[in-house]
Amino acid sequence: MAFDLNLLSLTRRNGQDIPEPGGLHIAAPPRRMARGRQPDRVILYFCQEGNAPLTAEQQSQLMKRLAQTYYSTPGSVTAAMRNVAESLNQYLLDRNQRAANAGRQEVGLLGIITVREERLYLAQCGPLQAFVISASGVQHDYDPQTARRGLGLGRSTPIYYAQAELAAGDTVIISPQPLPAWTPGTLSGLHGQGPEGLWQRLISQAGPELEALLLQAHPGAGKTFLLKPKPGGSQTAITTPADREVAPAPLPAALPVPAVEMEAPLPEVQLQPEADLALAVPAIEIPTPSYAPEEQAVPPRRQERPPETASAPPPAARPAPKAAPRRTGQGRRALGTILRAFGVTVGQAMHSMRTFLGRMLPGEGIFTLPSSIMAFSAVAVPLIVVTIASVVYIQRGRGGQYQVYYTQAVQAAGVAETQSSPAAQREAWQTVLDMLDQAETYAVTEDSQALRSRAVLAFDVLNMVRRLDFQPAISGGIPSSTRIVQLATTASDLYVLDSATGSVYRAVNSSRGYLIDATFQCGPGYPGSQSVGPLVDILALSTPSSSGATLLGLDASGNLLLCRPNEPPLFTPLATPFTDWDEPKAFTADLENIYVMDPGKDAVWIYRIDQFTSPPTAFFTGDPPDLQNTVDLAVQKDDLYLLGADGQMTLCTFSNLSVSTTQCNLLPYTDARPGQEGLLVSAQTPFSHLAATQPPDPSLYLLEPNSQALYHFSLRLTFQQQLRPFAVLGGSGSQISPATAFALTLDKRVAFLALSNEVYYAGVP
Numbered sequence: 001m002a003f004d005l006n007l008l009s010l011t012r013r014n015g016q017d018i019p020e021p022g023g024l025h026i027a028a029p030p031r032r033m034a035r036g037r038q039p040d041r042v043i044l045y046f047c048q049e050g051n052a053p054l055t056a057e058q059q060s061q062l063m064k065r066l067a068q069t070y071y072s073t074p075g076s077v078t079a080a081m082r083n084v085a086e087s088l089n090q091y092l093l094d095r096n097q098r099a100a101n102a103g104r105q106e107v108g109l110l111g112i113i114t115v116r117e118e119r120l121y122l123a124q125c126g127p128l129q130a131f132v133i134s135a136s137g138v139q140h141d142y143d144p145q146t147a148r149r150g151l152g153l154g155r156s157t158p159i160y161y162a163q164a165e166l167a168a169g170d171t172v173i174i175s176p177q178p179l180p181a182w183t184p185g186t187l188s189g190l191h192g193q194g195p196e197g198l199w200q201r202l203i204s205q206a207g208p209e210l211e212a213l214l215l216q217a218h219p220g221a222g223k224t225f226l227l228k229p230k231p232g233g234s235q236t237a238i239t240t241p242a243d244r245e246v247a248p249a250p251l252p253a254a255l256p257v258p259a260v261e262m263e264a265p266l267p268e269v270q271l272q273p274e275a276d277l278a279l280a281v282p283a284i285e286i287p288t289p290s291y292a293p294e295e296q297a298v299p300p301r302r303q304e305r306p307p308e309t310a311s312a313p314p315p316a317a318r319p320a321p322k323a324a325p326r327r328t329g330q331g332r333r334a335l336g337t338i339l340r341a342f343g344v345t346v347g348q349a350m351h352s353m354r355t356f357l358g359r360m361l362p363g364e365g366i367f368t369l370p371s372s373i374m375a376f377s378a379v380a381v382p383l384i385v386v387t388i389a390s391v392v393y394i395q396r397g398r399g400g401q402y403q404v405y406y407t408q409a410v411q412a413a414g415v416a417e418t419q420s421s422p423a424a425q426r427e428a429w430q431t432v433l434d435m436l437d438q439a440e441t442y443a444v445t446e447d448s449q450a451l452r453s454r455a456v457l458a459f460d461v462l463n464m465v466r467r468l469d470f471q472p473a474i475s476g477g478i479p480s481s482t483r484i485v486q487l488a489t490t491a492s493d494l495y496v497l498d499s500a501t502g503s504v505y506r507a508v509n510s511s512r513g514y515l516i517d518a519t520f521q522c523g524p525g526y527p528g529s530q531s532v533g534p535l536v537d538i539l540a541l542s543t544p545s546s547s548g549a550t551l552l553g554l555d556a557s558g559n560l561l562l563c564r565p566n567e568p569p570l571f572t573p574l575a576t577p578f579t580d581w582d583e584p585k586a587f588t589a590d591l592e593n594i595y596v597m598d599p600g601k602d603a604v605w606i607y608r609i610d611q612f613t614s615p616p617t618a619f620f621t622g623d624p625p626d627l628q629n630t631v632d633l634a635v636q637k638d639d640l641y642l643l644g645a646d647g648q649m650t651l652c653t654f655s656n657l658s659v660s661t662t663q664c665n666l667l668p669y670t671d672a673r674p675g676q677e678g679l680l681v682s683a684q685t686p687f688s689h690l691a692a693t694q695p696p697d698p699s700l701y702l703l704e705p706n707s708q709a710l711y712h713f714s715l716r717l718t719f720q721q722q723l724r725p726f727a728v729l730g731g732s733g734s735q736i737s738p739a740t741a742f743a744l745t746l747d748k749r750v751a752f753l754a755l756s757n758e759v760y761y762a763g764v765p
Contacts, residue, residue: 003166004220005115006195007043008227010173010202010212017203019228022056023047024213025063026224027070034074039511041224042070044084045111045213047128047176049150052095052104062091070112075749078161078469078763081112081123085151085159086765089125092152108151111174113215115166117511122162122174126150129178132164133171133191138184139164149453156457161469168219171198175212181205195227402442409435409451416455422462422675429458464673465722468762470729470753475513477758478505484754487743488540488551493565494743494752495522495538495551496759502534504553504563507759514759522553522563530571532559537586539594542746546610554596556583560612575615577605588692590635595619597642599627604640622661625650634692634700636715641667641700647686649717669711670718681719683711689741693748705738708753723751723764730755 007026011018023046029037044063048054054062066084073080092108099105109126122130122141126149132139143160151157164170169192173182182202190198195216203210409432416428432455440448460467473494482505486497494514496505503523507514524532535553544550547570549562558581562570574596582600589595589609596605596616602624605616619640629645642650642664652664669681687702699720700713709724730737741754744764752761 002220002222003115003118003168003217004222005041005043005224006216006218006227007225008195008199008214008216010175010199010206010210010214012203012206012208012210015208020226021045021047021211021213022059023063024226025060025067026226027067030068030071033071034080036074036076037071037080039116040071040077040080041115041222042067043113043215043224045113045174046088047109047126047211049107049109050105052099052106054106062088075747076763077114077116077121078123079749079765081114081121081161082157082159082763082765084112085110085123085125086157089151089157093155096152106152109176110151111213113172113174115217118166119511120164120166120170120172122164122172124160124162124174125158126176128174128176130162130172130174131178131182131184131187133173133187134164134167135169135191138188140184149450154457154461156461158457159469161471163471166217168217170217172215173202173212174215175210177211179205179210399443402439402445402448405435405439405442406445406448406451409439409448413451413454416458422673425458426462426675429455429462433459462674463722464719465724466765467726468723468751468764470725470751470760470762471513473514473752473759473761474507475510475515478516480757482757484741484757484759486538487741487752487754487759488538489743489745489750489752490540490542490550491746493540493550494759495540496754497535497538497553497741499534502536502555504535504538504551506551506563506565514761517565519566520563521567522551522561522569524555526569528568528570529561532561532571533557535561536584539587539589541589552587552594554584554587556585557581558584558596558598572612574607575613577601577603577616577618579603585630586632588633588635590637590692593635595633595635595640597627597630597633599630602627604633619652619654620662620664621655622663625652625664631688632690634690636692636698639715641690641692643687643690643702645686647683667717669713670716672719681711683707683709685738687711691742691744693744694746697748701742701744703739703742705740706736708736708739708755710742710751710753725753725760725762729753729760730758 007024009017009019009021009024011021023044025044025046027042027044029040044066046059046063066088069087070080070084073083088108088110092106096105107126109128110123111125111128111130112121112123114121114123120132124130124141124143127142129140129142132141139162141160141162141164143158149158171190173187175182179202182205190201193201195214198214198216202212202214412428412431412435416425416432419425419428432451436448436452436455459465474496478496481500482496483499484496485499488495488497492509494507494509496507497503498505501523503525504520506517506520506522508517521528522535522538523529524534532553533555536556537554539552539554541550541552544564545562547562548564548567549570550565551563553561553563553569555561558574558576560572560574562572564570577598579601582598584596584598587594587596592609594607594609596607597603598605602620604619604624604627606619607616608614625642627642630642630650631645632643634641634643638654640652640654642652644650649667649669650664651667652662655662671677671679671681683704685704685706688705689703691701693699693701698715700715700717702711702713703709704711707724708729709722711722712720714720728736729739737755739753739755743752744750749764750761751764752759754760
């Protein structure tokens, strides 16, 4: 369904409403654009902080270039968004470095809004917050990890992604400093109101300063309107170009707005002279909430708490341990004295409680309370007061401890930023994290979280870690009983191998993510599968085979299953090697061959694609290595990489010469991070999966399951970078779900990560 988009500025400076903020840019799609960009409508919202702001003309030119950058970037929406953000970050960083000697600095906050069919994509750089108001509620999107940090401050580009379904009447508000009154609870009642009503409601809550943008979707032909507020609270549309004949656009309220279809090429937005257009819209009076003054705790008066010894008899009146019968009367008199004193004490307490409650509560109903309740209250209230006082005292003590550790963390951060040695920087930033761990045992605050984000970001830069925004990949998910052990991808498909059934799910890429193909048949039990057993590995084909197969499946008996969309699978037994099969575990492909690993026979067999019935060639021409504990393999031309269960890598180079046999050697993981060049890389837990990527930039990727990280190495195992999520996927708290499989698209622009029965994906910059 196509939507028209109404844009409306909620910007106020020095008490004056600004109808056109300089940083708002409606991108005009060019005639030529990268593949995948055609359905995208893009809006850039740029805000500035600092003492070196860009002029309006500079902003306009910069936003135009960023829009061109977006439309020239192929791949996913998030990849294009990141390219825009990184371009702006580099521009501002270079500008700040040139102006550093003059003490001038510019910090940019950027919101990228992309609408594609019925889906909204948001990218927020810096402390921007977005509210998506729909019929089902309010989605509040912001990234606490990037609080107080914008673009132009460092090489790393802070960016936070969010998505939402978009329907008619849905509204999006994005702001660097939203009003305190804007909460999901207060904004939920705005759904369904027209732009003029929203503008009046929201602007009436603002003081002299406000910076925000409002976007609202309406049924239409995919046009974009920029509405301009006029005196009196009504709005008119800004038409571009100015001499164009336009027609009114339908809106829920009676608001005549000329339509503007964003076509390329599109000149800058030009203001027309304001027309005398006013709407008979009654002013909406928003009642100012009144707050009752805080009730002050009234401490109990001293006489209301009788001394503990008030009812105690004098020592002479107390009965002796072994009272004689003749002193029974004296004991009774002492007991009576105690009871009378207790009664007087309770009576005084009840009288005080009546007086206190009589002052605090209206009406006479309180005096009808039973005496037992009044007596309980006389005892309970002092205990409650003491408990509250104790809690306050403890909390103040905890706050003091927090402040001590937090101050030490701040000092360590200052030291870290002055160090030039990577080793010294690592040590200082580690101290920051240690101090924050101590501080946050007492309290977790925005300040401590912001400082932790700085420390983690610094570590990421030093350790060559790139954070990816992983999102759920498969719309609607897959059955909870699924246990994913392998992933495979093509240009448009994602394949998931379930070890619980030995079958494969196919998910097809769409505008709503990946959708399960319920007709796909690949695994045992289907017509055409014949005697194939549960599949142990899968291999996606970059181009379909002669039979139309896009996926190959291997079972533990050496049988192949050629799986085809919309067709039954084809069963093909592999030609038995001269050693016979033990139990094939995995296979891979390179160019025109597939390589099948049989650890029980210490063998790897080479088959020509589409010639599976011909006898295979043995990869090892001499003594083979021990493959009993090998868990995965990859091939690059004549090089075979074997990943052991202990995480070690063996490299074997194939030889066709009779005078030279295939050679195998352990290959170490070599570090290349600043300050650690030449050292060995060690992972938290052994690598579990291996994949090789094709030229350009052929390389190896390994999965470290417990940290949910992908390690990127060169073909000679020199560390390149590490890819990991912004936040831990799955699990909760300290419980982390290990990753069970991964895959990369052929162009390495999208990474997939599986956790048990869940699949996530993210764009790779």
